[in-house]
Amino acid sequence: MIESTAAADQPEQPDLPARSRLPEELEELPAGLELAQLVAGFDRRALSEPDRVRLLRARQRLVCHLQAELMADLCAVTWEDEPEPDGSGRYAWAEAEIACALRWSTMAAGRRLAQAREIIEEFPAVGAALSRGWIDLPRALVITELVEPLPDRQLAASVVDSILERAGEWTTGQLRARLRRTLIAADPEWAGRRAAAAIRGRRVELHNNEDGSGELWGRSLPPRDVAMVWERLSAIAQAAKSAGDGRTFDQLRADAMVDLLAGEGVAVGGAVGRHTGGLSVPDGDPGSLTSRRTSPDPEASAAAGRPSPASEPAVPADTVVPGDTVVPGDTAVSGSGSGGAGGSGAAALPGPRRGVVELQVPLTTLLSLSESPGELRGFGPVVADIARQVAAEQLRGSWRYSVLNELGEVVCHGPVRARPTAAGSAAVTPAATARRPSAGVAAFVRARNPTCVAPGCRRPARGCDLDHTVDWAEGGASTADNLGPLCRRHHRFKHEGGAEIIQPTPGVFGWTTPRGMQYVTTPEPVLDPAPETAPPPAAIPPPRAAIPPPIRDADPP
Structure with missing residues (x-):
């Protein structure tokens, strides 16, 4: 003892x-x-x-x-x-x-x-x-x-x-x-050599898990291929989900990947197969199918540019949600197989096409005048050579320009075939009196604030709601200086959780949380500013900077 x-x-x-x-x-x-x-x-x-x-x-x-x-x-x-x-x-x-x-x-x-x-x-x-x-x-x-x-x-x-x-x-x-x-x-030279060396070592790895399942990893793949594959799998999952499939987005993506690699199901024009290895694996509560149909999974929604998420079906009243991106040949069609919800056999899949990539790249990089990195949305920064290669392959893609100021902030945005216009203008035009902003204003807001404007949130803007900082019902205009992307969680945090938001200058958002804490979020520059034009440290608003009293939207009905 x-x-x-x-x-x-x-x-x-x-x-x-x-x-x-x-x-x-x-x-x-x-x-x-x-x-x-x-x-x-x-x-x-x-x-x-x-x-x-x-x-x-x-x-x-x-x-x-x-x-x-x-x-x-x-x-x-x-x-x-x-x-x-x-x-x-x-x-x-x-x-x-x-x-x-x-x-x-x-x-x-x-x-x-x-x-x-x-x-x-x-x-x-x-x-x-x-x-x-x-x-x-x-x-x-x-x-x-x-x-x-x-x-x-x-x-x-x-x-x-x-x-x-x-x-x-x-x-x-x-x-x-x-x-x-x-x-x-x-x-840039070191980064390019390092990326090339890593891609030369690309491989597929097989792992057996102790729980009886297995894993299949693609290692050191080219960034473009990773972005395209992920977008394609998410599009297949979205189509199946829209048709009523009861599986989660993660399950659908995994099953679609197996289909495509094994030459079954989706690969031969059928429904997304159910790959459970012969085991009886429940895919969730069928009773929640209705909410799943109307509220997609947040991760897939962000990847596919659609509203989210499944666990948060409520949509605030003051909401402008992004529409689905239409891709040529991406028409959902019915199929037969075991992928339907509840064994009904209902399924859908996008038409045959390549995966879609979204590239953001400086014009100087495209013209080989600089080696500044590009950005593959959903993946991250890529070296200049990869950015130029991806851009060269987009012969049929749609292109938009962004004009930046000396601090790397977006001040103008639009399609390349149109003459540049100040899409971010705060002036109230007849179009600004409508609840839904014009396509140009919506595109500008998402270019100016490429992610949710809540502190620390990285949800891509293309999968967020466009929120009126001052509620449209209270006289707020549908202009860039009164709009900002909010993911569904933070949109509800504002309307239902008690958070308050102001937009003192376009693209800058002041938050007051229900516990009285104050935060400021500023748009990240699309390109890093040159050292001689970078703002001094004192010009960067601190996390707890004082902000004016907020203006609340009307409560949702």
Whole structure:
């Protein structure tokens, strides 16, 4: 019998008064011991709702500081050791020591030590930002993971410095996309060689899972092919869903992929096959089929440019939803087979066609005057050579131009066959008095704000609702300065969840959450501005910038 003496060994803790109000200087206090003492001893239930959010953010900064200290502690274990002579940069005995001390596997200890050395020693600016609580550990790992392969260490350090200024304002997904684009622009030749080398190693991998299922992965494929395949699978799933198929979008995409590879079902003009390996696999509650028919899956909706999502069928009254994109030969046709909902045999599939890609590329890149990266919607940044190749293949595609100002912001947008017009004009014209904006205004708004305008949301604008900032029923015009894309979740957050939105200048949105917190979202530049025209740090609105009192839309009926 072993008695625990842990309680006896612990020093007596002083009784801290249960405080119910956070100090005003909390946000300015550096992460460290003083902050740790300040956030201790609060009665969370006694705090106001805004103070609970402020306490959450303060403690997150403190956690980031402690994680930076832990990374520095890991690096300190290597000080007396020599790295392995094979050039791998590993410290074998330090890894063994860490594994013993923390009861980690040797592999886990080596991986974490390598991450710590990158954050603390190779890119000290990242470690400093983590220690101050400007970024968290996931963001620090994204930065070091993407920048570390860049061979020019001085250039890598400058890329890190350029990205750290706003890294804390972006989600890890936003940070990864921005950093990939920055790296391609910083060294286009290196990025091109790296992409070509990876594509040469393209392959398909087969994996057996412990649960009895299997996985089939396409690795290191060309970006264009990935975007086309995903769009094609999503279009097949959308067509089957619209015809009443009861399977989820994920199931339909997976079954369509097997059909196309195995030469069955969709591949021979039939319905999407049901690939369950002979097992009885329920595909959901048939009773919810009606809601599924009218409310597609959010991920597929974003990919296909349609409203979403299945779990949120309610549509706010003040909604302009995007229409389906019509592609030549993409007519849904009926078929027969086992894909229908409830075994009815009803199914549909798009007509034979290639997958569709959406490319955004600077004119200078198309003319080979620069090596600025392009952007494949739904995939991310691509090197200039890939962008030019994809553009050269779009002989029958529709083209639109975007005119940018010196900050890389869209100021004009339209089809290339038309003369440029200020589609973003705030003037109220007869067309602006209609509830639905014109096609030109809608296209301009989605080009200006390519994603949902909620803080941190990356839902593509083509799959979002166009929301009137000032409700149309309250006199709000259908012009670009009163419209913004909102995904269905954040649209409902505004109308049903109590969030309030204003648009002080076109494309800039001020949010006030139900708990009284305020945030500002600005459109990301389509192209990074030149260094000499980039706005100074003070010109970038902080996340908690004060904004005027919001104007609420009328409640949905």
